[in-house]
Amino acid sequence: MIKKKSLLTSLAFMLGMGLILFTGCKRxxxxxxxxxxxxxxxxxxxxxxxxxxVISFKSKEELVSFLGRYPVIRDxxxxxxxxxxxxxxxxxxxxxxxNNYMDSLRTDVKNVFDDERALKQQFxxxxxxxxxxxxxxxxxxxxxxxxxxxNDMLVSDSLIIVSLDYYLGPKARYRPNMYExxxxxxxxxxxxxxxxxxxxxxxxxxTNLEDERAIADMMAxxxxxxxxxxxxxxxxxxxFIWYTAEEVKGARExxxxxxxxxxxxxVLYSTNHMVKQRFLSERPFTIExxxxxxxxxxxxxxxxxxxxxxxxxxxxTLQQLMEETDAELIFKESRYKPVRK
Numbered sequence: 001m002i003k004k005k006s007l008l009t010s011l012a013f014m015l016g017m018g019l020i021l022f023t024g025c026k027r028x029x030x031x032x033x034x035x036x037x038x039x040x041x042x043x044x045x046x047x048x049x050x051x052x053x054v055i056s057f058k059s060k061e062e063l064v065s066f067l068g069r070y071p072v073i074r075d076x077x078x079x080x081x082x083x084x085x086x087x088x089x090x091x092x093x094x095x096x097x098x099n100n101y102m103d104s105l106r107t108d109v110k111n112v113f114d115d116e117r118a119l120k121q122q123f124x125x126x127x128x129x130x131x132x133x134x135x136x137x138x139x140x141x142x143x144x145x146x147x148x149x150x151n152d153m154l155v156s157d158s159l160i161i162v163s164l165d166y167y168l169g170p171k172a173r174y175r176p177n178m179y180e181x182x183x184x185x186x187x188x189x190x191x192x193x194x195x196x197x198x199x200x201x202x203x204x205x206x207t208n209l210e211d212e213r214a215i216a217d218m219m220a221x222x223x224x225x226x227x228x229x230x231x232x233x234x235x236x237x238x239x240f241i242w243y244t245a246e247e248v249k250g251a252r253e254x255x256x257x258x259x260x261x262x263x264x265x266x267v268l269y270s271t272n273h274m275v276k277q278r279f280l281s282e283r284p285f286t287i288e289x290x291x292x293x294x295x296x297x298x299x300x301x302x303x304x305x306x307x308x309x310x311x312x313x314x315x316x317t318l319q320q321l322m323e324e325t326d327a328e329l330i331f332k333e334s335r336y337k338p339v340r341k
Contacts (some may be wrong), residue, residue: 033234034229035233036229036233037233038132039132041131043124045123045140045141046167047116047141047142047240049293051110051144051164052106054102054145054146056099057094070143072154073161077147078151079150101148102146105149105174108168108172109168112167112168112187113144113164117137122232123160123192123195125232127231129230129233130199133286133317133318134319140156140157140160141160142160143159145161145164147166149174149175149176149177151166153191153194153198155195157203162191162195167186168186179284181284181285181295185242189239196227197224197225197227197240201220202232204227206323206324207325208327211327214267214270214279215280215327215331216327217280218301218302218303218327221299221303222299222302222330223306223321223322227322236248251293251294254337255338258297259301261288264281268331276298279296279297279298280298280299281296282295283295304336304338305330305331305336306334308329309333309334313333
């Protein structure tokens with residue numbers, strides 16, 4: 001069976017041969033733009049900031065009225081189904097939204113995001129570029145709000161919801177409760193790139209569901225990163241894959257050693273869940289390669305293979321790449337030959 005395959009779950013919960021030293025920080029390669037589309041007509045998105053609304057409820061009735069106006073926020077973002085009944089749901093939300101720390105979160109959001117104009121502009125840049133490649137691409141409504149660190153984002157064809165308090169960065173007074181290697185992705189610069197990555201995965205990345213080999217997942221991730229980069233062509237690669245600039249530089253400089261480990265451990269054609277988890281899933285580092293090698297390194301290698309494939313085949317369009325379900329074909333025709341840089 002060949003159809004679309006969502007990688008959202010793998011992304012949300014996601015290369016020994018010596019120690020790879022990921023040091024130094026020169027940004028010449030990192031900052032290189034991908035192709036910048038000659039967009040003539042900029043997409044105008046419907047953008048609603050509800051951060052003030054959720055901290056101004058004077059009664060439970062006002063909260064209920066708000067939830068009635070935004071059922072998607074109620075059911076899918078604030079996750080009504082996790083509560084035993086409406087009464088408990090409303091009571092707990094009202095207690096949270098009227099807590100003094102919500103005022104602190106709103107103040108911090110205001111300090112970090114100002115009037116949110118820059119965020120709106122980046123969303124419109126990304127979807128304007130998407131229209132260049134996909135003229136019929138949707139223009140979803142954007143909603144931002146403060147939830148008390150309850151959820152980060154929801155992405156669908158018609159609606160994108162972002163809880164800005166999740167993305168206040170390392171200096172925030174309150175931060176999500178998670179490991180530091182996961183927490184570092186939650187900065188404002190990552191909001192739109194992460195959204196486009198999820199958008200590409202869920203809507204435009206096609207894979208063969210019957211192919212359970214690691215190489216199929218690597219090509220799916222690689223295509224999704226390639227897609228997102230072309231929606232925001234001048235955003236550094238590290239932002240999309242949630243690495244530091246030093247980690248990307250180190251991966252590039254040591255890709256021959258990374259590739260050796262993938263081949264030595266027979267990762268590419270493995271269908272073993274544990275093997276794929278070690279090289280594709282979220283981890284603080286990939287110990288099989290080295291203590292300073294970041295996690296999800298096979299995803300990064302997949303992106304490099306896709307880049308090589310597109311460089312080798314300039315006649316292939318972005319749309320054709322995203323619709324190609326033969327991971328083996330992309331891999332073999334990429335002529336990917338990692339060398340130490």
